[in-house]
Amino acid sequence: MRQYIFRRLLQAIPTLFGITILSYAIVVAAPGNPVATLAFGPRTTQAQKVQLAEQLGINDPVYKQYIRWLVGNDWQSFRTLDRRGNPVRDADGNIEYENGTQRGILRGDFGTSFVSKKPAMDVLVGKIPATLELGGLALLFGLGLGLPIGVLAAVWRGGWFDNITRVMAVVFNAVPVFWLGLLLLLIFGSQLGWLPMGGRYPTNYFITGEVTVRERVEHLILPVAVLSTGYVAVFSRLMRASTLDVLSQDYIRTAQAKGLRGRQVYFVHAARNAMIPIATILGPAIPGLIGGALITETIFSWPGVARTAFTAVLTQDYPVIMASVILVSLATIIGYLLSDILYALIDPRIRLS
Amino acid sequence: MTILEPTAVDQNPLANVVDLSNEETFGKSLFALALGRLRRDYLTLFALTVLLILIILSLLAPVISDVLDVSYRRIGLDNTFQKIGIQKHFLGTDDVGRDQFVRLLYGGRVSLGIAVSAALLSLVIGTSLGVIAGFYQGGRFRFVDDVMMWLIITLNSIPTFFLLLVITAMLSPSVGTLILILAFLSWTGTMRLVRGETLSQRGREYIVAASAIGASPLRIMFLHILPNIFSIIVVNLASDIGVLILVEAALSYLNLGVRPPTPSWGNMLTNAQTFFTKGVHLVICPGSLIVITVLCLFLVGDGVRDAFDPQAAKKVA
Numbered sequence: 001m002r003q004y005i006f007r008r009l010l011q012a013i014p015t016l017f018g019i020t021i022l023s024y025a026i027v028v029a030a031p032g033n034p035v036a037t038l039a040f041g042p043r044t045t046q047a048q049k050v051q052l053a054e055q056l057g058i059n060d061p062v063y064k065q066y067i068r069w070l071v072g073n074d075w076q077s078f079r080t081l082d083r084r085g086n087p088v089r090d091a092d093g094n095i096e097y098e099n100g101t102q103r104g105i106l107r108g109d110f111g112t113s114f115v116s117k118k119p120a121m122d123v124l125v126g127k128i129p130a131t132l133e134l135g136g137l138a139l140l141f142g143l144g145l146g147l148p149i150g151v152l153a154a155v156w157r158g159g160w161f162d163n164i165t166r167v168m169a170v171v172f173n174a175v176p177v178f179w180l181g182l183l184l185l186l187i188f189g190s191q192l193g194w195l196p197m198g199g200r201y202p203t204n205y206f207i208t209g210e211v212t213v214r215e216r217v218e219h220l221i222l223p224v225a226v227l228s229t230g231y232v233a234v235f236s237r238l239m240r241a242s243t244l245d246v247l248s249q250d251y252i253r254t255a256q257a258k259g260l261r262g263r264q265v266y267f268v269h270a271a272r273n274a275m276i277p278i279a280t281i282l283g284p285a286i287p288g289l290i291g292g293a294l295i296t297e298t299i300f301s302w303p304g305v306a307r308t309a310f311t312a313v314l315t316q317d318y319p320v321i322m323a324s325v326i327l328v329s330l331a332t333i334i335g336y337l338l339s340d341i342l343y344a345l346i347d348p349r350i351r352l353s
Numbered sequence: 354m355t356i357l358e359p360t361a362v363d364q365n366p367l368a369n370v371v372d373l374s375n376e377e378t379f380g381k382s383l384f385a386l387a388l389g390r391l392r393r394d395y396l397t398l399f400a401l402t403v404l405l406i407l408i409i410l411s412l413l414a415p416v417i418s419d420v421l422d423v424s425y426r427r428i429g430l431d432n433t434f435q436k437i438g439i440q441k442h443f444l445g446t447d448d449v450g451r452d453q454f455v456r457l458l459y460g461g462r463v464s465l466g467i468a469v470s471a472a473l474l475s476l477v478i479g480t481s482l483g484v485i486a487g488f489y490q491g492g493r494f495r496f497v498d499d500v501m502m503w504l505i506i507t508l509n510s511i512p513t514f515f516l517l518l519v520i521t522a523m524l525s526p527s528v529g530t531l532i533l534i535l536a537f538l539s540w541t542g543t544m545r546l547v548r549g550e551t552l553s554q555r556g557r558e559y560i561v562a563a564s565a566i567g568a569s570p571l572r573i574m575f576l577h578i579l580p581n582i583f584s585i586i587v588v589n590l591a592s593d594i595g596v597l598i599l600v601e602a603a604l605s606y607l608n609l610g611v612r613p614p615t616p617s618w619g620n621m622l623t624n625a626q627t628f629f630t631k632g633v634h635l636v637i638c639p640g641s642l643i644v645i646t647v648l649c650l651f652l653v654g655d656g657v658r659d660a661f662d663p664q665a666a667k668k669v670a
Contacts, residue, residue: 018504018506031523170648171644178603287511291512
């Protein structure tokens with residue numbers, strides 16, 4: 001098992017490498033001069049801009065700039081330039097040098113956010129709890145509702161429950177996430193006034209710092225509902241198919257012949273084995289979750305990673321954008337990895353092949 | 354709701370189609386059989402009809418707006434937030450007094466046009482790359498396949514919608530560029546499918562025969578293998594278009610896809626939250642149209658797949 005995990009970890013390295021190339025390429029391809037963007041601000045002096053261009057190596061080939069972005073430039077020294085771009089000389093006429101200041105993303109330095117002037121990664125990492133709260137609950141609801149629905153649909157195959165859930169699954173697949181969110185807001189927030197229109201905490205939390213459990217739950221209901229509908233649809237269909245496969249096997253007939261209750265046979269004996277294939281789609285479910293979270297967090301003003309990334313995209317905050325691409329991809333890769341390991345744990349045949 | 358995620362379709366869905374013992378199907382071509390089955394599938398036919406009506410209405414948008422004497426872009430500030438059915442405005446007017454009905458039709462042209470062209474383009478990219486990668490897998494030129502698989506794994510490790518968002522925000526694309534971006538990020542599913550199929554065709558006798566008489570690799574790939582796997586590719590087209598409509602709508606909703614004043618079903622909802630009190634119909638109509646269109650596309654997609662592979666249809670039911 002340890003060997004299997006190690007092999008999977010090794011396989012993730014070229015993927016991560018590809019992701020860094022891609023996210024750097026996006027910024028290179030973006031219109032505009034990086035120095036102008038990086039040094040935008042009323043207090044930046046001309047000399048600072050010139051120095052920045054020197055350190056970024058604007059005239060170097062792109063691959064050199066990329067490597068510098070990866071491993072930093074604090075091991076290099078650069079000429080100190082004056083504001084015209086000429087090297088500064090000391091009293092003896094020797095050129096003055098200074099060390100680079102970037103530590104590179106491999107050592108966790110993603111640069112400083114243009115907007116908040118904080119380290120780019122810190123801006124995002126601070127938002128992770130909010131996103132985990134939303135995404136985790138959505139996944140939990142998706143599984144908690146989807147799996148039982150799938151088992152029941154398989155047991156009552158061809159019956160009204162099976163047909164209704166099938167139609168619902170197809171319809172919900174065709175509903176845009178953002179529109180579903182808007183409709184729920186319109187009905188429960190605007191028309192009925194039962195639930196808040198968005199946010200994670202009520203407004204007075206920011207004054208008093210107090211929030212009740214009830215208020216937190218109220219703020220969670222709509223976003224979690226929007227984010228989990230897709231999962232209920234997908235998980236219920238998959239669970240139905242895999243339960244149908246299991247139900248025709250001998251050990252189920254044995255369980256029934258022993259006179260066990262239907263509930264026991266279907267939800268304990270059958271469901272346990274039927275859940276194995278579900279482990280494989282938990283990994284691929286994560287990119288979908290992030291795409292959904294982007295829209296859900298935007299509609300419901302949920303202060304999470306996805307919304308922060310979206311704001312960074314709109315304000316062209318390059319360091320935060322690149323950090324978010326890498327953070328989100330890391331989450332995806334870890335998700336795939338965990339789901340593979342989970343699958344190998346449940347089903348020993350996978351490890352050996 | 355899952356957006357452009359890879360599907361596990363590396364097996365041939367057509368394996369069981371030709372049943373030699375059955376007199377009814379014996380001697381008929383694959384497409385003739387599929388067409389015959391499709392003709393009896395009323396749900397699919399209904400969905401197809403709805404789609405056709407929508408397409409025709411969208412194409413006739415200029416004529417319809419002339420007949421109704423309304424414009425999709427004429428602003429009338431004395432005429433905002435009209436309710437449904439008032440005067441000549443079928444579906445009311447929006448926040449700056451433009452007629453919603455014709456705007457929906459023009460939006461349909463944009464949304465459908467983008468989704469269809471992007472789906473076709475991604476089909477071309479995915480198919481060509483898939484055939485090439487599958488053909489060279491494991492051989493002397495195996496690096497072609499290795500590089501492509503690495504590219505695909507990398508692309509699939511970044512949530513596609515997130516990548517789309519970043520790219521569209523950076524480039525502020527025109528409609529044409531948007532089609533290109535959508536196509537370049539959505540070919541991986543087709544590519545995997547085609548690659549798997551090519552792998553299974555590669556070892557067959559007719560390929561050995563073709564290469565024995567000296568056919569070039571390109572000729573074998575695109576004149577011999579491609580026609581034999583073509584039906585599997587087309588089967589996914591309708592649902593791919595549906596997914597792309599959803600993606601384009603979400604992007605345009607976030608104001609990153611089709612930019613106003615060009616209407617699309619997505620960007621007509623951009624300010625929906627501010628319409629909650631004044632014009633609920635402005636929230637309901639564009640969204641319902643997206644749901645109806647995508648639902649019909651998914652139904653047609655399922656119907657076509659079942660027509661090509663009746664065994665799979667039985668398995669699901």
